[in-house]
Amino acid sequence: MQSVKSIIRSRYDEFTxxxxxxxxxxxxxxxxxxxxxxxxxxxDTERIDNRVARIRGxxxxxxxxxxxxxxxxxxxxxxAFAGHFENINVxxxxxxxxxxxxxxxxxxxxxxxxxxxxxxxxxx
Numbered sequence: 001m002q003s004v005k006s007i008i009r010s011r012y013d014e015f016t017x018x019x020x021x022x023x024x025x026x027x028x029x030x031x032x033x034x035x036x037x038x039x040x041x042x043x044d045t046e047r048i049d050n051r052v053a054r055i056r057g058x059x060x061x062x063x064x065x066x067x068x069x070x071x072x073x074x075x076x077x078x079x080a081f082a083g084h085f086e087n088i089n090v091x092x093x094x095x096x097x098x099x100x101x102x103x104x105x106x107x108x109x110x111x112x113x114x115x116x117x118x119x120x121x122x123x124x
Contacts, residue, residue, distance in 0.1 A: 004120050005040050007091045008059050012038055015084050018077070029064075034074060037062040053124050059085065059095075059116040064109040071102070071110060078112045085116040093120045 006094040009022065019025035019035040029035055042057035061081050065074040082098040089095070105109040 004042060004055055004057065004093055007093050008040055008118070009011075009038070011085070011090050012059075012061070019051050023063070030064060031054075034063065034065040034077065036064065047077045047124075048121060051123050052121050055120045055122075057118050057120075059118060061114040061116070063102075063112045063114065064106070067105065067108060067110055069110075074110060074112050082116075085114075092122065093118050 012020070016036075019027075019033060021035070021037045023039055039060045039062070040057060041060070042055050045053045045055055048054050061078075063074050063077055063081075065071075067104050078100045082100055085095045086097055087095065087097060096119070098114055098116040101113045101115065103113055105111075
């Protein structure tokens with residue numbers, strides 16, 4: 001069985017060429033270009049019945065752009081990511097409805113987060 005994290009990362013990577021810092025990865029922030037940080041968080045496995053277990057989690061895409069250029073580009077990017085992960089099933093990972101949240105100024109960047117909850121059921 002392919003891991004939840006590899007399924008999610010593959011779906012993300014095939015969608016964008018945006019410079020992205022993935023979990024525990026060295027990363028040099030690009031000078032003037034927008035960039036992202038992608039984090040996958042999972043909960044403990046819960047038993048649904050004698051044969052089925054469930055993993056719940058959230059995929060967080062933190063988007064960053066330079067200050068002073070407006071929010072049109074980063075908002076469109078957030079909308080595109082939300083649409084790409086909205087209410088679909090990818091290799092058994094069921095994505096629910098994403099949430100877009102404007103964080104605002106973070107250090108020298110403007111930040112918008114896309115939070116994508118997911119569930120994966122599997123037979124034990």
